[in-house]
Amino acid sequence: MSKIDLESILSENASKMRPSPARNILAGLNREELISFGGGYPNPETFPVDDLKRIVETLLRESPSSSLQYGPTEGDPKLRRELANRYRSQGVDITKDDIVITTSSQQAIDLCSKIFLNREDTLVCSLPTYFGALQSFWFWGGAPVGVADENNLESTVIKLIEEGRKPKFIYSIPDFQNPSGVTLSLAQRENIIRVARLYDLTIIEDSPYRELRYSGEELPTLLSMDKERVILLGTFSKTLTPGFRLGWIVANPQILDKIVVAKQSADLCASVFDQAIAARYLGDGLFDSNLIKTIELYRGKRELMLECFKRYMPKSVSWTVPEGGLFLFLTLPFGYKSADVLKLTLIENLAFIPGEIFFCNGEGKNTMRINFSYAPNEKIEKGVKILATAIESVISTTPDYR
Numbered sequence: 001m002s003k004i005d006l007e008s009i010l011s012e013n014a015s016k017m018r019p020s021p022a023r024n025i026l027a028g029l030n031r032e033e034l035i036s037f038g039g040g041y042p043n044p045e046t047f048p049v050d051d052l053k054r055i056v057e058t059l060l061r062e063s064p065s066s067s068l069q070y071g072p073t074e075g076d077p078k079l080r081r082e083l084a085n086r087y088r089s090q091g092v093d094i095t096k097d098d099i100v101i102t103t104s105s106q107q108a109i110d111l112c113s114k115i116f117l118n119r120e121d122t123l124v125c126s127l128p129t130y131f132g133a134l135q136s137f138w139f140w141g142g143a144p145v146g147v148a149d150e151n152n153l154e155s156t157v158i159k160l161i162e163e164g165r166k167p168k169f170i171y172s173i174p175d176f177q178n179p180s181g182v183t184l185s186l187a188q189r190e191n192i193i194r195v196a197r198l199y200d201l202t203i204i205e206d207s208p209y210r211e212l213r214y215s216g217e218e219l220p221t222l223l224s225m226d227k228e229r230v231i232l233l234g235t236f237s238k239t240l241t242p243g244f245r246l247g248w249i250v251a252n253p254q255i256l257d258k259i260v261v262a263k264q265s266a267d268l269c270a271s272v273f274d275q276a277i278a279a280r281y282l283g284d285g286l287f288d289s290n291l292i293k294t295i296e297l298y299r300g301k302r303e304l305m306l307e308c309f310k311r312y313m314p315k316s317v318s319w320t321v322p323e324g325g326l327f328l329f330l331t332l333p334f335g336y337k338s339a340d341v342l343k344l345t346l347i348e349n350l351a352f353i354p355g356e357i358f359f360c361n362g363e364g365k366n367t368m369r370i371n372f373s374y375a376p377n378e379k380i381e382k383g384v385k386i387l388a389t390a391i392e393s394v395i396s397t398t399p400d401y402r
């Protein structure tokens with residue numbers, strides 16, 4: 001059989017694709033004995049299996065023809081109404097018409113990239129930032145410019161405008177960021193809004209972790225600070241189940257019109273059955289009680305992880321203390337590579353994600369993202385000991401670069 005010359009027919013976008021190193025590492029997750037500090041996986045204990053069983057059974061009995069049918073691209077009106085009610089109860093004044101349901105927030109990021117980015121278009125993001133977003137920006141031809149210190153946002157924007165590369169948007173994860181675990185202060189949020197208004201920029205607020213706060217004070221969403229300019233992306237992945245692949249976009253109607261058309265060619269509509277389940281789950285008032293249990297579980301895991309870090313980590317290592325979310329971010333002394341640490345920990349069946357993949361400029365080789373939501377408590381201490389021993393070994397056997 002003759003082979004096709006694939007390279008000659010691939011699109012330019014396909015040639016820009018970058019596979020996720022994290023997903024390769026996670027391919028090992030099925031190994032029974034693996035301790036994973038790797039993915040952003042919710043803990044399966046938080047999945048409300050019994051409630052979902054009951055809802056599925058009811059839907060199939062009462063409304064099989066609508067819940068198993070195609071649905072509107074905008075999403076199930078009941079679900080959109082439930083979400084709008086929830087935002088309104090939190091002081092964000094929106095209606096169902098301000099919301100489009102997506103096949104998870106990853107699709108929401110991709111649809112935003114699809115409607116905004118031309119080849120070589122600039123956008124501004126944090127340094128580090130979520131790799132799945134970078135993947136999408138790169139695929140659609142975008143050129144992300146990372147800002148390490150939020151105080152430099154304005155000077156970065158000014159420089160880009162002077163170079164004729166005005167950013168199409170600012171991509172931000174204000175609450176418990178992936179990968180850093182860091183939360184933007186009120187002053188930093190006000191600064192993003194100020195800069196966006198001053199230089200007429202759109203903001204994409206990616207908000208998958210916002211409801212998972214374990215300490216500290218809740219701060220306003222960027223959306224609540226500017227409903228015209230901010231596009232908020234939400235998801236059920238971290239608070240209900242990632243298996244549903246359900247997310248949403250809140251934006252002004254002009255933007256949503258474009259998103260809907262972009263979504264039609266992607267998948268026509270998000271899973272109608274899953275939307276019906278989620279709508280009923282919210283409507284029955286089950287979401288908040290499960291969220292409270294989830295927060296309790298993760299708060300305990302965060303405490304345990306931080307305690308173990310304090311107890312076992314070498315003095316030269318630093319890490320963030322997240323107020324919520326699923327991650328903390330660890331920094332080795334400059335010159336040491338987390339990839340070298342990973343080689344050692346994988347021998348001991350411990351996985352984490354080297355931080356470098358989250359840096360759009362290739363920096364961050366001495367950083368790592370550590371997830372604390374997934375591993376069982378008894379494996380957290382064991383995993384931190386393995387990690388600390390591997391770090392000590394790399395530090396003591398690698399020549400000092402400074």
Ligand SMILES: Cc1ncc(COP(=O)(O)O)c(C=O)c1O
Nearest residue numbers: 040104105106130178235237247
């Ligand atoms: C910041 C951020 N955005 C988006 C996503 C994608 O989530 P999902 O597609 O499951 O909604 C993730 C997943 O971990 C994330 O961390």
